[in-house]
Amino acid sequence: MSAVGIRIQQLSKQFSHRVKGLVYAVKDISLAVQPGEFLTLLGPSGCGKTTTLRMIAGFERPDVGRVFIGEQDVTDLMANQRNIGFVFQNYALFPHLTVFENVAYGLRVKRMAEVKISEAVREVLHLVGLSGYDRQFPNQLSGGEQQRVALARAIVIRPRVLLFDEPLSNLDAKLRVHMRREIQQLQKQLSITAVYVTHDQEEAMAISDRIVVMNQGSIAQEGTAEDLYRHPASEFVAQFIGRTNLLAARVVGVDAAGVAVEVAGRRLQIGGQSPAVQPGRTVRLVVRPETIDLRGPDAGGGLPGAIVSRMFLGEKVEYHVRVGEDLVQVTSYNPRVTYAAGEAVSLHLPADGIPLLPGEAA
Numbered sequence: 001m002s003a004v005g006i007r008i009q010q011l012s013k014q015f016s017h018r019v020k021g022l023v024y025a026v027k028d029i030s031l032a033v034q035p036g037e038f039l040t041l042l043g044p045s046g047c048g049k050t051t052t053l054r055m056i057a058g059f060e061r062p063d064v065g066r067v068f069i070g071e072q073d074v075t076d077l078m079a080n081q082r083n084i085g086f087v088f089q090n091y092a093l094f095p096h097l098t099v100f101e102n103v104a105y106g107l108r109v110k111r112m113a114e115v116k117i118s119e120a121v122r123e124v125l126h127l128v129g130l131s132g133y134d135r136q137f138p139n140q141l142s143g144g145e146q147q148r149v150a151l152a153r154a155i156v157i158r159p160r161v162l163l164f165d166e167p168l169s170n171l172d173a174k175l176r177v178h179m180r181r182e183i184q185q186l187q188k189q190l191s192i193t194a195v196y197v198t199h200d201q202e203e204a205m206a207i208s209d210r211i212v213v214m215n216q217g218s219i220a221q222e223g224t225a226e227d228l229y230r231h232p233a234s235e236f237v238a239q240f241i242g243r244t245n246l247l248a249a250r251v252v253g254v255d256a257a258g259v260a261v262e263v264a265g266r267r268l269q270i271g272g273q274s275p276a277v278q279p280g281r282t283v284r285l286v287v288r289p290e291t292i293d294l295r296g297p298d299a300g301g302g303l304p305g306a307i308v309s310r311m312f313l314g315e316k317v318e319y320h321v322r323v324g325e326d327l328v329q330v331t332s333y334n335p336r337v338t339y340a341a342g343e344a345v346s347l348h349l350p351a352d353g354i355p356l357l358p359g360e361a362a
């Protein structure tokens, strides 16, 4: 079976809130998931991720907009007619059924022959690493094992698409990292289109082909993890994906070589061209902590600063450095020289590839 894509067109969903009245959980969202793609909806709590996923699944009906799976408009179909696999945060296993029966459930509903059910269930239990667990009950399993059963149950029906809502958030940190790799491998092995919801940016970056960042019911930006990290289009995305400094600056020159800005009283050439930067405009530089090079106070060409705090973390040292009015985060990986609190330093920004955002609204 070849993978199918998902298209959602201008979806909106409002809920009634006891105090605020009708509020948008999702507002006018359109996106396309390519066949076989692993797409993640990422955003803070309450931004509409689950509501979007539930509308794709058919658990929630949009007020406006359409959902397509492959070429089929499924907006008016019930969830059980859409042939999707859904993995929930709380696993949602049937406690009174064995692992085997939990996984077999969807096949029984489809009235598959007993021999075939047995074969299919054993195959997926093997796939998720739970061979031999058929007769256990959910309360005899660890959290990670329960989530594997939920995964097996979702894929045994050979769904057209797989949907995940924060499937790993009840697991401890190590297991989360392990399971996310397994989910990703399984998705590629089955080459099945997947939409995954999380509020954990590292998980999203690790697992996804593409990420859709959501904020307050809308799409803030979409792209690969690398696109979003290197070219955030807004302060929200810059802050949400990775750690960042936003340094206030003023554009003092734009020419073929790039943009010259003034930061903390120093002129800096930052290379690259940004749309719509004119001399005189105030902007903010998106400077990642690990791109800043810390040197001694006398090294020319840097911004003068003073170390406020220093945290030694093994392979890296994290600093807070006072530069003018600002506190700047700097991360040095495997540094040969480290600096102590109170020391004067100079900060050297990368000569290229610093994204610019419009200056703070007055």
Ligand SMILES: Nc1ncnc2c1ncn2[C@@H]1O[C@H](COP(=O)(O)OP(=O)(O)OP(=O)(O)O)[C@@H](O)[C@H]1O
Residues within 6 Å of the ligand: 015, 016, 017, 024, 025, 026, 043, 044, 045, 046, 047, 048, 049, 050, 051, 052, 199
């Ligand atoms: N059944 C409902 N009735 C009323 N309001 C709802 C309902 N479901 C969701 N909401 C509201 O819609 C908004 C979006 O909720 P949603 O569950 O989609 O967020 P989320 O991004 O999944 O958040 P989280 O990361 O906390 O799971 C929230 O403000 C929430 O309070």
Ligand SMILES: [Mg+2]
Residues within 6 Å of the ligand: 049, 050, 051
């Ligand atoms: Mg949610």
